[in-house]
Amino acid sequence: MQTSSPAYGTPEDAIAKDIHSTEHGERVGRERLPKPEKVDGQSRILWEYMLPVIVFHLLIPLAFLPYFFSWWGVLFLPLGNYIFTSIGIGAGYHRLLTHRGFKCPKWFEYLLAALGVCSFQDSPARWVLVHRVHHQHSDHQPDPHTPRVSAFWAHMGWLFIDNRDLSTSAAYERYVRDLMRDPFYFWLQRGMNWVWFYAAHAVLVFATGLLVGWLWTGTGAGTLQVGLQWLFWGVIMRTVFTWHVTWGINSFAHMWGYRNYETREDSRNNWLFALLTNGEGWHNNHHADPRSAQHGHRWWEVDVTYITLAVLEKLGVISDLVRPNTAALDRKSLAA
Ligand SMILES: [Zn+2]
Numbered sequence: 050m051q052t053s054s055p056a057y058g059t060p061e062d063a064i065a066k067d068i069h070s071t072e073h074g075e076r077v078g079r080e081r082l083p084k085p086e087k088v089d090g091q092s093r094i095l096w097e098y099m100l101p102v103i104v105f106h107l108l109i110p111l112a113f114l115p116y117f118f119s120w121w122g123v124l125f126l127p128l129g130n131y132i133f134t135s136i137g138i139g140a141g142y143h144r145l146l147t148h149r150g151f152k153c154p155k156w157f158e159y160l161l162a163a164l165g166v167c168s169f170q171d172s173p174a175r176w177v178l179v180h181r182v183h184h185q186h187s188d189h190q191p192d193p194h195t196p197r198v199s200a201f202w203a204h205m206g207w208l209f210i211d212n213r214d215l216s217t218s219a220a221y222e223r224y225v226r227d228l229m230r231d232p233f234y235f236w237l238q239r240g241m242n243w244v245w246f247y248a249a250h251a252v253l254v255f256a257t258g259l260l261v262g263w264l265w266t267g268t269g270a271g272t273l274q275v276g277l278q279w280l281f282w283g284v285i286m287r288t289v290f291t292w293h294v295t296w297g298i299n300s301f302a303h304m305w306g307y308r309n310y311e312t313r314e315d316s317r318n319n320w321l322f323a324l325l326t327n328g329e330g331w332h333n334n335h336h337a338d339p340r341s342a343q344h345g346h347r348w349w350e351v352d353v354t355y356i357t358l359a360v361l362e363k364l365g366v367i368s369d370l371v372r373p374n375t376a377a378l379d380r381k382s383l384a385a
């Protein structure tokens with residue numbers, strides 16, 4: 050657990066500053082915004098991220114050729130979405146590393162972060178930095194990915210162009226000092242180590258597919274085919290699917306859905322993305338109470354990630370799971 054308390058090195062500091070709220074807690078009108086100030090003509094295109102995204106999307110049609118397609122491969126989408134993205138990104142990167150919504154042993158924290166890296170959504174430190182800035186400035190300048198710029202920008206456009214405000218060592222020092230002082234997150238951040246970590250997991254999935262193919266078919270051709278099916282569906286298709294599922298929180302869950310609480314931004318509870326992300330789509334609830342590890346607040350707002358964490362708490366793996374602060378939420382409630 051991090052213990053430092055610098056200006057923005059703790060999640061409390063990073064999320065508690067409500068610098069855009071008005072006196073009465075009203076949102077400012079939904080005016081369009083330009084891109085963040087430090088995204089301009091001098092900004093570099095981030096080819097190292099853009100190229101894999103383009104290549105993975107171009108590979109989608111191949112996955113439907115009979116040679117690569119398999120129905121059990123399709124099962125990798127919900128299964129991989131749950132393991133790598135809901136547990137890795139939702140519970141790990143988001144509810145634990147960004148907001149410190151529960152406590153756990155270091156080995157378990159690293160396990161969640163490692164699963165998150167296998168979702169190819171950047172390193173833990175980078176992801177957390179961007180998300181802490183998002184909470185601090187949601188739908189106001191300089192929110193890195195508000196749909197007030199454009200829906201495409203919020204969904205994926207912001208990923209491909211360098212925002213110089215977010216890439217300086219001063220930004221890392223200000224927003225994620227806690228993670229940068231941790232040797233594992235520092236190592237993942239250095240060079241492109243997180244990319245190599247992702248590549249290693251892809252090789253592992255491919256090798257497991259080869260083993261299954263060999264045991265199942267006993268032929269060289271069958272071994273290769275099953276291995277490639279695992280690679281296509283267990284890695285490439287699953288990664289593309291979970292990219293859009295996660296990106297949808299930044300775009301759709303700031304545009305479409307209902308609001309339980311008056312908050313200073315445009316966050317929405319979007320049932321479709323709540324279903325797809327296993328709970329992250331209850332995004333208005335989350336913005337109203339960022340620290341809470343429980344994003345579903347009403348009985349029908351099913352939050353599978355929180356249910357998983359509650360079971361892990363019962364089993365003694367994690368502790369101090371932060372529940373909604375009902376007194377504070379009542380004051381923001383829009384319920385009649
Ligand atoms: Zn948001």
Ligand SMILES: [Zn+2]
Pocket residue numbers: 143147148180184335339
């Ligand atoms: Zn958050």
